[in-house]
Amino acid sequence: MMPDDAGTIRQQIGEILGTVRGLADAVKEVKEEGNRREDRLASEIRTVKHEQRQSDQVITSRMELLTTQFRELDSKARLISEELATVKHSVGELEKLKEPVKRLEALRERFVGYGLVITSVGAVIWYFIGPVVSDLIHKLFSKQ
Amino acid sequence: MTTILLVEDVPEILKTQAILLRKAGFEVIETASATGALEILASEHIDVLFSDIRLGNESGLELAYQVHRDYPEIAVVLTTGYSGGAHEIRWPLIMKPYLSEQAVQLINKTLLQRGNI
Numbered sequence: 001m002m003p004d005d006a007g008t009i010r011q012q013i014g015e016i017l018g019t020v021r022g023l024a025d026a027v028k029e030v031k032e033e034g035n036r037r038e039d040r041l042a043s044e045i046r047t048v049k050h051e052q053r054q055s056d057q058v059i060t061s062r063m064e065l066l067t068t069q070f071r072e073l074d075s076k077a078r079l080i081s082e083e084l085a086t087v088k089h090s091v092g093e094l095e096k097l098k099e100p101v102k103r104l105e106a107l108r109e110r111f112v113g114y115g116l117v118i119t120s121v122g123a124v125i126w127y128f129i130g131p132v133v134s135d136l137i138h139k140l141f142s143k144q
Numbered sequence: 145m146t147t148i149l150l151v152e153d154v155p156e157i158l159k160t161q162a163i164l165l166r167k168a169g170f171e172v173i174e175t176a177s178a179t180g181a182l183e184i185l186a187s188e189h190i191d192v193l194f195s196d197i198r199l200g201n202e203s204g205l206e207l208a209y210q211v212h213r214d215y216p217e218i219a220v221v222l223t224t225g226y227s228g229g230a231h232e233i234r235w236p237l238i239m240k241p242y243l244s245e246q247a248v249q250l251i252n253k254t255l256l257q258r259g260n261i
Binding site: 046049050051052053054056057058059060061062064065068 | 154156157160161163164167198225226227228239240241242243244
């Protein structure tokens with residue numbers, strides 16, 4: 001082998017080594033970039049998941065609150081229904097009493113009518129015999 | 145009655161959870177930030193700190209450490225929707241989404257373990 005050839009080969013080897021180093025650096029850079037992207041992506045996924053869980057929590061809380069409020073309203077509605085049934089029953093009972101009360105009222109009015117007649121007749125009688133009876137009583141007591 | 149300091153930066157979760165915890169029989173004081181929580185802690189009697197870990201720019205975890213240091217008698221229960229690093233937390237943790245019933249159970253369990261009830 002000629003010295004010139006050896007020099008050329010060394011030079012070529014040096015160039016190849018340089019290229020290999022360059023390629024290795026490029027691969028390293030690509031790998032690092034890949035890792036960075038992976039990290040960014042993982043972080044973004046975590047953020048998206050976090051936001052998703054926050055939204056899920058909002059919905060869960062809302063649903064829970066609505067269910068609780070629905071239960072409370074249902075319980076109140078039941079109480080009102082029970083009260084309504086009691087009131088309806090009382091109204092029914094009052095309806096039954098309507099007729100006897102009407103009869104009693106008619107009876108009372110009749111009595112009031114009789115009472116007026118009796119009072120009037122009594123007044124007329126007293127008008128005629130009252131002075132005589134009064135005079136008689138006066139005489140009886142004055143004799144004593 | 146047990147008083148809970150509820151710290152949550154999402155207004156809708158804060159409001160609904162406060163109502164649900166009140167319905168469960170707790171007295172609830174609500175705030176949306178760690179700063180607000182510290183102000184309340186300085187003036188009110190609190191039995192339990194129930195805080196989200198992520199509070200916008202603030203950290204619920206830092207708040208927990210501060211409460212643990214300055215108010216050791218207060219029980220701490222944390223919540224988060226963020227899965228990363230949850231295993232490193234030393235306080236009872238409930239993952240979002242959770243039902244208020246689950247939160248109540250964890251709060252009561254924590255109080256029981258501390259001998260508060």
